[in-house]
Amino acid sequence: MILKYYYSLLFVLLMISILGCSKQKALNTNVSSPSGNIIIDFQLKDNGTPIYMVQHKGKTVIDTSSMGFEFQKQAPLVKGFEIIGDDIKSYNETWEMPWGEQREVSNQFNELIVNLHEIEIPKRTLNIYFRAYDNGIAFRYEFPEQEGVKEVIIVDENTQFNLTGDHTCWWIPGDWDIYEHLYNTTKFTEIDAIAKRDHPNLAQSHIPENAVNTPVTMRTSGGLHLSFHEANLTDYAGMTLKVNKEKLMMETELVGSDRLGYKVKRSLPFKTPWRTIQISEDAAGLIASKLIPNLNEPNKLGDVAWFKPMKYVGIWWEMHLGKSNWDMASGKHGATTENAKTYIDFAAANNIGGVLVEGWNTGWEHWIGFEDREGIFDFVTPYPDYDLEEVVRYGKEKGVEIIMHHETSAAPRTYDQQLDTAYALMNNLGIHSVKTGYVGKIIPKGEYHHGQWMVNHYRRALEMGAKYEVAVNAHEPIKATGLRRTYPNAISREGLRGQEFNAWSIDGGNSPEHLPIVAFTRMLAGPIDFTPGVFNIKLNPYKKNNQINTTLAHQLALYVVIYSPIQMACDLIEHYENQPAFQFIRDVGVNWEQTKVINGEVGDFVTIARQERETGNWFLGSITDEEQRSLKIDFNFLEYNKEYEAIIYHDGQDAHWNDNPTSIDIEKTVINNSTTKTFTLAPGGGLAISLKLKD
Ligand code: NOJ
Ligand code: CA
Numbered sequence: 001m002i003l004k005y006y007y008s009l010l011f012v013l014l015m016i017s018i019l020g021c022s023k024q025k026a027l028n029t030n031v032s033s034p035s036g037n038i039i040i041d042f043q044l045k046d047n048g049t050p051i052y053m054v055q056h057k058g059k060t061v062i063d064t065s066s067m068g069f070e071f072q073k074q075a076p077l078v079k080g081f082e083i084i085g086d087d088i089k090s091y092n093e094t095w096e097m098p099w100g101e102q103r104e105v106s107n108q109f110n111e112l113i114v115n116l117h118e119i120e121i122p123k124r125t126l127n128i129y130f131r132a133y134d135n136g137i138a139f140r141y142e143f144p145e146q147e148g149v150k151e152v153i154i155v156d157e158n159t160q161f162n163l164t165g166d167h168t169c170w171w172i173p174g175d176w177d178i179y180e181h182l183y184n185t186t187k188f189t190e191i192d193a194i195a196k197r198d199h200p201n202l203a204q205s206h207i208p209e210n211a212v213n214t215p216v217t218m219r220t221s222g223g224l225h226l227s228f229h230e231a232n233l234t235d236y237a238g239m240t241l242k243v244n245k246e247k248l249m250m251e252t253e254l255v256g257s258d259r260l261g262y263k264v265k266r267s268l269p270f271k272t273p274w275r276t277i278q279i280s281e282d283a284a285g286l287i288a289s290k291l292i293p294n295l296n297e298p299n300k301l302g303d304v305a306w307f308k309p310m311k312y313v314g315i316w317w318e319m320h321l322g323k324s325n326w327d328m329a330s331g332k333h334g335a336t337t338e339n340a341k342t343y344i345d346f347a348a349a350n351n352i353g354g355v356l357v358e359g360w361n362t363g364w365e366h367w368i369g370f371e372d373r374e375g376i377f378d379f380v381t382p383y384p385d386y387d388l389e390e391v392v393r394y395g396k397e398k399g400v401e402i403i404m405h406h407e408t409s410a411a412p413r414t415y416d417q418q419l420d421t422a423y424a425l426m427n428n429l430g431i432h433s434v435k436t437g438y439v440g441k442i443i444p445k446g447e448y449h450h451g452q453w454m455v456n457h458y459r460r461a462l463e464m465g466a467k468y469e470v471a472v473n474a475h476e477p478i479k480a481t482g483l484r485r486t487y488p489n490a491i492s493r494e495g496l497r498g499q500e501f502n503a504w505s506i507d508g509g510n511s512p513e514h515l516p517i518v519a520f521t522r523m524l525a526g527p528i529d530f531t532p533g534v535f536n537i538k539l540n541p542y543k544k545n546n547q548i549n550t551t552l553a554h555q556l557a558l559y560v561v562i563y564s565p566i567q568m569a570c571d572l573i574e575h576y577e578n579q580p581a582f583q584f585i586r587d588v589g590v591n592w593e594q595t596k597v598i599n600g601e602v603g604d605f606v607t608i609a610r611q612e613r614e615t616g617n618w619f620l621g622s623i624t625d626e627e628q629r630s631l632k633i634d635f636n637f638l639e640y641n642k643e644y645e646a647i648i649y650h651d652g653q654d655a656h657w658n659d660n661p662t663s664i665d666i667e668k669t670v671i672n673n674s675t676t677k678t679f680t681l682a683p684g685g686g687l688a689i690s691l692k693l694k695d
Contacts, residue, residue: 027083028042029086031132033133034134038132038133041053044083045066048082048119050081050116062162062164062277069154070155072155074149075122077124080119082117083114086113087113088113098305101592102290102594103593109133112130115127124148124149125146126142126144129271135278135285137279140273143271145269149268152268158252162247163249167188167221169184169217170183170517170520170521171191171213172184172213174253175213176208177448178202179497179522180497181196182510188248189245191210204440209253210243212240214228215522215524217524223281225602226279227521228241229278231276231293231296232297233478235459237254237256239252239253240254241253255452259445276292283520287524289524292481295482307432307489310590311566311585313347315357324359334358335360335386337387343573344398346576347398347400350576354402354566355400357391360388362383367409373440374411379418380418380421392430403434403473404435405435406422409438410439410443411443412442427468427469434465437475438477439475449478455478462487473492477493480493484526491566496518498529499531500531502548503543508549512549512624515530515554515561515623516600519561520602527564529568532555532556532567532570533569534575538661549657549658549684551651551656551663551682551685553655553686554624554651554684557623559588560608560688569582581664583647583666587619589610589617591613596637598620598633598634599631604624605681616639617690617693618690620633621687622686622687623686624685630678631679632676634675634676635671638675642693643672644672644692646690647668647689647690648688649687649688650679651681652664652665656684657684671691
């Protein structure tokens with residue numbers, strides 16, 4: 001009897017250990033970051049649904065979140081899986097940016113691949129790649145080649161992000177078209193994108209649900225910073241994140257196509273974009289991270305020395321102020337040969353490499369307000385008062401490059417038809433960059449700027465650019481997802497509320513806190529063509545009811561704070577005459593050896609110092625929101641034992657973004673790496689410092 005009991009106990013124990021083992025082997029796995037501070041746990045629930053969790057220093061930051069897909073004509077891929085393989089590999093590489101915030105980028109992570117297989121028919125397979133970095137995590141799905149499934153038509157991706165608290169969030173509405181919204185600062189449970197839908201000036205926005213666009217940045221009650229985005233958006237729909245307030249949960253809501261009735265159509269095999277979470281103890285660490293470009297493939301264009309980072313001026317702000325027009329029939333055409341030459345002369349005299357000319361080509365009389373915009377814009381035919389070849393020739397003589405402009409009016413098929421000839425023309429003329437625009441609702445109806453169809457259109461333009469040695473700066477773009485690593489000719493883009501809003505917005509323009517939020521949200525995705533540098537802050541006499549809501553010193557600081565390899569000095573050139581502060585724009589670099597994020601809090605202030613490539617000079621920019629602030633800056637980032645001639649541009653004592661925005665003091669001094677100084681930034685103010693190595 002006793003023996004029998006003993007044997008049955010042994011049997012039970014044996015079974016438990018067998019089941020235990022197989023359960024452990026088959027049902028969960030994990031990967032930790034190189035330092036071990038971040039861990040991603042992966043499991044299958046009892047019903048075989050894949051779930052993941054993320055911990056930071058032993059604390060859960062993303063709780064049980066499930067993953068899956070729904071399709072047209074196929075059963076959902078959400079449960080009934082078993083793990084048939086898992087493997088971890090470590091990577092550690094350093095790559096060089098041809099231009100960027102820094103020369104060298106370190107890319108170190110551990111990668112876990114989980115191979116999943118449906119136990120029951122149709123027995124499909126799905127792989128998930130997880131990458132654990134010391135400053136964040138990422139994962140993507142792979143639909144491998146398999147029997148019986150040639151293609152999938154995705155109607156929903158159900159990736160969840162289960163938050164562990166009601167975090168403070170900096171968000172814009174989950175808009176399928178544009179990203180030109182002001183950021184909101186609310187608790188997660190107070191996110192209301194629908195209420196933000198009726199936005200003045202944003203005729204083209206489409207916000208179907210309570211969702212947010214990415215990057216969306218959050219701070220936990222414990223002070224940890226999280227930012228959610230995606231990397232390597234290739235042949236797939238852009239991701240917005242649906243807000244579930246009750247569950248403190250976000251879930252992917254892909255941008256769809258009303259015309260095609262699905263979100264994504266792909267043949268197998270393929271991989272989705274990475275879903276990314278930056279994790280940082282301080283806000284500054286978010287900006288310092290290169291997680292997003294790191295998750296993209298290496299440069300596939302090879303030598304791109306044909307493009308040079310540069311500052312530029314242009315025939316542009318004058319249109320937004322109403323001084324001139326794009327359209328020749330208006331009687332005040334801005335893009336004339338003569339006007340372009342004036343800008344070229346100004347650029348040549350002021351250490352500015354480029355001149356943008358908008359409104360040079362035919363089609364503008366049939367732009368905003370017209371539904372039938374197909375076949376209207378012509379990207380090779382100048383208006384009769386603009387001699388393109390002569391302007392380019394004159395620019396060359398003066399050492400100034402012309403920047404091409406293509407407003408597609410969101411008629412991508414018309415643009416596609418002309419892509420080859422238009423880019424070949426630039427190549428013939430020796431023009432190496434183009435600013436594109438996609439203003440309005442996409443034609444055909446039912447497509448959106450961030451759907452798969454448009455993702456592929458923007459990519460074709462980039463590839464055509466690569467073929468003809470043209471770099472692309474897209475406005476109303478597809479969001480940045482780090483593709484600049486693979487296609488360095490994706491130099492910059494808009495995809496946020498730019499400076500232009502201040503000229504025509506009827507809601508008061510961008511508030512002083514706009515850019516102190518942008519630096520920790522939109523800028524995490526990649527370079528921004530914000531077009532700073534307005535000196536005529538009150539926009540008189542052109543726009544009596546509009547103004548820029550920052551001080552002049554804040555405008556200068558943006559050349560350092562906001563990264564882009566092209567930076568516009570956007571004001572009318574006459575507004576730069578006899579302005580001592582313009583010296584900062586003449587001097588400031590656009591291409592950096594290294595970057596130090598010195599301090600910052602999301603939505604409050606940020607200070608960044610960048611060292612220029614080639615010269616070794618440093619530039620520092622600091623901006624604040626509507627609050628006045630004293631910031632102590634330690635110049636210990638400067639090279640040891642070297643002296644720097646500093647020019648400090650700071651807000652005057654009585655400066656204020658509204659009451660006295662142009663009050664600025666300029667001071668010359670010598671600074672070295674043991675200097676510390678305290679500066680006061682005015683409400684809406686800033687600080688800009690150039691630090692030139694003394695010889
Ligand atoms: C929108 C761009 O953001 C703006 O900079 C440009 O002037 C207009 N489109 C015209 O293309
Ligand atoms: Ca725009």
